[in-house]
Amino acid sequence: MPSKRDLVDFWKKSGLLKDKNALAAFMAVERKHFMVKGTDAYAYEDVALPIICGQTISQPSTVMMMTQALELKKGMKVLEIGSGSGYQAAIIAKVIGAKGKLYTTEIIPELADFAKTNLEKEHIANVEVIHSDGSEGYKEKAPYDRIIVTAAAPLIPKPLIEQLKVNGIMVIPVGSGVQKLIKVVKHKNSVDKADLGYFRFVPLRGKHGMPE
Numbered sequence: 001m002p003s004k005r006d007l008v009d010f011w012k013k014s015g016l017l018k019d020k021n022a023l024a025a026f027m028a029v030e031r032k033h034f035m036v037k038g039t040d041a042y043a044y045e046d047v048a049l050p051i052i053c054g055q056t057i058s059q060p061s062t063v064m065m066m067t068q069a070l071e072l073k074k075g076m077k078v079l080e081i082g083s084g085s086g087y088q089a090a091i092i093a094k095v096i097g098a099k100g101k102l103y104t105t106e107i108i109p110e111l112a113d114f115a116k117t118n119l120e121k122e123h124i125a126n127v128e129v130i131h132s133d134g135s136e137g138y139k140e141k142a143p144y145d146r147i148i149v150t151a152a153a154p155l156i157p158k159p160l161i162e163q164l165k166v167n168g169i170m171v172i173p174v175g176s177g178v179q180k181l182i183k184v185v186k187h188k189n190s191v192d193k194a195d196l197g198y199f200r201f202v203p204l205r206g207k208h209g210m211p212e
């Protein structure tokens with residue numbers, strides 16, 4: 001059975017991940033706390049796994065690449081769209097530390113509860129799980145230093161750009177079928193977009209999500 005350490009060694013050797021804080025967060029969180037019964041043995045296989053309601057916990061490499069791309073710093077205010085298992089939320093929460101705050105939105109009520117319960121298992125207190133359509137962002141706590149979307153959007157939702165601070169960073173998969181992961185940097189009068197490669201995510205639903 002592969003261990004956390006095997007994955008970290010692989011990431012270091014391949015040069016895929018250099019962010020020490022992200023790697024420390026990965027070592028500090030038990031992925032099995034965010035999985036369903038009977039799948040424990042796969043916790044440190046580098047694969048996405050089914051959770052409940054037909055959704056998935058993302059692949060460790062994907063979670064980590066997105067975390068690194070966010071260039072997180074201690075104390076930041078972050079918005080996540082798509083809590084799912086809560087695992088990505090847990091990793092971000094560790095990197096931004098106790099003075100940071102993560103708001104994570106989930107459109108399926110059962111999954112919002114699932115994420116909450118899982119985050120409690122890890123004693124994570126700087127995350128708030130919100131049951132809502134995150135394709136519209138979460139105006140109540142905007143603007144954010146960072147935004148991460150963990151489901152594939154047809155286009156970058158405008159409200160998310162609006163709710164990002166100037167100099168803020170957003171990571172979002174865009175497109176149907178196989179998606180491109182896009183890193184957005186917001187400037188005062190423009191946005192820069194960088195392509196981080198191809199990934200596969202479940203579709204974003206809601207107002208600015210995929211057409212049904």
Ligand code: SAH
Pocket residue numbers: 055056057058081082083084085086087088089105106107108111132133134135136150151202203204205206207209
């Ligand atoms: N970050 C998660 C990945 C979950 S998969 C993890 O670490 O496990 C993506 C999640 O996005 C699913 O749970 C899905 O229900 C949710 N989702 C899809 N559209 C959404 C929307 N408009 N608002 C909030 N959550 C959404």
